Amino acid sequence: MKNSVRGDHAFMALLAGIVWLCLTSIAMAHASLTSAEPADGAVVQVAPQRFSLSFSEPVSPLALKLVRPDGQTLALDTFVLRDRTLEIEPPEGLSPGTYVLSWRVVSEDGHPVAGSAVFSIGAPSGAAPAVTEADDWPVRVALWIGRVGLYAGLFFGIGGVFASFWLLRGSDRGGACFAVVIVVGLAGTILSAGLQGLDALGVPLSGLFDSIAWRAGLGTSFGRTVIVMTAALLLAALATLPRLKPWGHWLACVALLAGAGALALSGHASAAAPQWLTRPSVFLHAATIAIWIGALLPLAKAVRDGGTGAEEALRRFSLFIPYAVAVLVVAGLVLAVIQVEHPAALVETAYGNVLLVKAGLLLVLFALVAVNRWLLTKPALAGETTAVRRLLRAIVVETVLVLAIFAVAATWRFTPPPRALAIAAAxxxxxxxxxxxxxxxxxxxxxxxxxxxxxxxxxxxxxxxxxxxxxxxxxxxxxxxxxxxxxxxxxxxxxxxxxxxxxxxxxxxxxxxxxxxxxxxxxxxxxxxxxxxx
Amino acid sequence: MFRKTMMTLAAVALGAGTASAHVSIQVKEAPVGSTYKVVLQVPHGCEGKPTNVLRVQIPEGVIAVKPQPKAGWTLEKVRGAYAKSYDYYGTPTNEGVKEVVWSGGSLADDEYDEFAFRVYLTKDLKAGETLYFPAVQECSEGLAERWIEIPAAGQSADDLELPAPGVKLLEATGGH
Known part of the structure; x- marks a missing residue:
């Protein structure tokens, strides 16, 4: 038994030696691919009836694979060897897209050789740019509410305080009202910081009680917006204090500038290039909205209360607001052009759709404003009670419309603009x-x-x-x-x-x-x- | 038993095969301090195209290079200074052939040929190591095959796609 084992070893060693000597004395070659069908890099119109790989030497396949556009790998088992060409039967029903024909063969020298031919049927598959957003709806709704609150605080609160000082000459119109919207604005702004953090970390709403979310939120560019906006809202609140009334004009003015500046510190629009154009545009857009929209509440109150103050306020409003609105529209158009890039994106992207809805609401608002301006303002100034009532109603409707526009604009938080989509894809x-x-x-x-x-x-x-x-x-x-x-x-x-x-x-x-x-x-x-x- | 034999055969076949798959040297071992004939075996062209030029680089420590002319090929000897002076049977030698080029020929892809040159392997070379002669095959249509990769520490020539032909250096044989 023992002897037999030793005999086996000796026999095999001898055999191995002979084979090795034979092999080393023959000069052998490794195989290289000489042609492939479909050729590497080819775009073919219809699915090929067969694949073929030709080599410089006879080969036998070790593994033949077809990687489909969806990433699935199919083993190719049906093939015929004809001289130095490997003919492979493709799987049935190949859909358009890019395929990889991967081969691993062994040539007579025993050295495996591998390679791939990439080809496309129809056109190369270029997957649609995927911008993945966490679909955490509670967080998204909360973010949206926070954003609407922030807008309300800036435009009705800070804008209102500014209007009460600069358009209504410091008459205390809507003091309690301001307090409410400023508190709403502060809540919305501050809460947004934490929610931003949740969104950035991909954490559910319950994570709001964790300081990590807040730190993360403040760490983003939106963190600066939160800090400056909070300061602006507090300044506006200070301006309404009777004790600080002598400084009210200036406090309101600084609050307005800071509030508008806060929006220019973050967001899709401010991040777009060219920055020298987008940031000032965001600032002007926000500031003029605040001046215009902020004036609505105090104005309504003044008109309702009547008297010379109302007349004066309405006259100033009619005189100055058209300029503010002109700046608002121009800045808005500049931003829209930069963000949307191609008119088709208005229809094709969510961002464009939001812009269209917003523009539609804006048109209705402008129509209403025009009616107020040219049909109601003069009779109201003349003291016609029906005109005053209608004007009041119109201002309420305007305010509701404005809120709707804020609500629509706040959804932009979730829709990357076509510009950003194109950049992300490229x-x-x-x-x-x-x-x-x-x-x-x-x-x-x-x-x-x-x-x-x-x-x-x-x-x-x-x-x-x-x-x-x-x-x-x-x-x-x-x-x-x-x-x-x-x-x-x-x-x-x-x-x-x-x-x-x-x-x-x-x-x-x-x-x-x-x-x-x-x-x-x-x-x-x-x-x-x-x-x-x- | 049969299965085991076949497996042994396969293992040996694979091992031996890879060693001779590329442009290689015929006699794979030589002692240092001796004259040695390098025979480069060219088994194929480049991607099916015929070979027109074969260039080989002479490594440091290899002197007294004398290429063997080949009918149908133009021989060129590129001379240069060595990194140091070598002893050639008592004669200090500090310059010589550093590259040999056979050009102007045409060796079809389905033909085989050998290119030879005689060298002296100085005793400055270390026995036990492998000495590499990087070789470049230039073919028609601007194609080339470069057998120029030298295994790094811990690598074997089998790991390389384009291994340079090499010869294992043996201890000098004692005296003449």
Whole structure:
């Protein structure tokens, strides 16, 4: 028994030796792909009837896979070998989109070789830009209410106090009313900070009692808005105190400027470029709304009370407000143009829809204002009681409309503007690779699935220029079963190496390797990983 | 038993195969302090295209390079200074051939050929290490295959896509 085992070992060692000697004396070659059908990078109009891969040597397949546009991997089991060509039967019913045909074969030298051919049926699948928003409805509704409260505080509260001093000459019109809206504004503003934090952290409403949410909320750009707005509301409240009346004009003025400035400190519109235009536009838009809308409540009270004060106030209102409204409209239009970019986005995006609704309500409001201005103001000034009553009713309706507009505008908190959607979708993904031979900064734009441009700056390890002879990019996604996709880069002339028209079919972590030929005999392989968005 | 034999065979076949899959050197071992004939075996072209140029870099410590001319190929010897002076049977040698280029030929993808040159492996080379002769195949249509990768510490030539042909250095054989 023991002998037999030893005999086996000896026999096998001898056999192995003979085989090894035979094999090493034969010069063998590894296989390389000579053509693929559909070709790598091809866009075909209809689903191909067959796939074929031709190699420089006879091969046998180890694994053949088709990665579908939805990321699912199908094993391709039906194939025929004809000389050096592998003919594969594609699965039935391939829908339009980008596919990856990944192959791993072994040639006669026993060395596995792998690669991928990316092709698209119809057109490359470029997934729609997905901006994921946490759909935590309680938090969203609370945020919305907070935002409406903030607007009410700024426009009715601060605006009202400002109007009572500057349009109504400090007559105390609506003192109690102001107190209520300012408190509402303070509550809305301060609560918004915590809610903003919940939204940022993706925590449910119950997390509001945790200081982390508040710190997170104040840490965002909206935190500055909260702080400045709170200060503005407090200033407006101070202005209404009888003891501070001599300073009331100035307190109200500063409160108005601070309140409008607070809105310019954060939000979609303020964040848009060009900042020199958007921030002042937001400021002017907010300030003029406050001047106009703020005047409604005190004015209604003055008109109801009657007397010379009312007459005076109404006259001033009619005189100055058209200018404020003109500025308001111009600033609003500037922001709308910057945010919406293309008229089609008005219909296609949620942001555009909100803008349309808001504009519609605004038109109704303006119609009402025009009626007031040209039909009711003069008879009311003349003291006609029916005109006064109708004017009052009209102001109440205006106020309700304005509240509706605030409510609509507050939903913008949840709808990224088309500009931001386009920027988010186009955002490149980039990363840095550092090896002991060379370094590279690689940018994939846009950093999401679909057709992309890959660009790299190749440097020496001390950030010096590296004049490479050529550069290739090798993309693979082992987790999704995508074998290496190789592309030779070209020099567009700005010192970078570039590959155009590569289609990245799947999101997720991709392995990117740069093969940098530093000189005839020196090759650096730089490898890194990058996350590709859906 | 049969299964075990087949598995052994397969393992050996795989191991031996990868070593000779690329442009490689025929005699894979040589003692330092000796004259050695490097025979480069070219098994295929580049992506199916014929080879027109073969260039090989002479590593440091390898001197007295004498390439073997080939009919149909133009031979070029690129000379340069060595990093240090080497002893060649008592003669200090500090410059010589650093690159050999065979050009102007045409070796089809489905043909095989060998390119040879004689060298002296100085005793400054370390026995036990592998000496690499990076080689570049230039083909028609601007294609090239570069067998220029040298394994880093902890890597084996099998890990590389484009391993440079190498020869294992042995201890110097005692005297003449």
């Amino acid at each position: 955002q490149p993904a980039s990363f840095h690779i550092h090896t002991d031979k060379a370094m590279a900064d690689v940018t994939i734009s846009p950093g999401r699935t679909g057709p992309v441009t890959v660009s790299a700056i190749v440097m020496t390890t001390d950030f010096g220029a590296l004049d490479a002879k050529n550069v290739s990019f090798v993309f693979s996604n082992p987790a999704a079963g995508v074998e290496p996709i190789r592309r030779k880069a070209f020099k567009p002339g700005d010192g970078t190496w570039q590959v155009d028209g590569l289609v990245l079919p799947l999101p997720g972590t991709w392995t990117v390797r740069l093969d940098v030929l530093i000189s005839d005999y020196e090759l650096a392989r730089l490898q890194g990983e990058i996350a590709i968005r859906p």
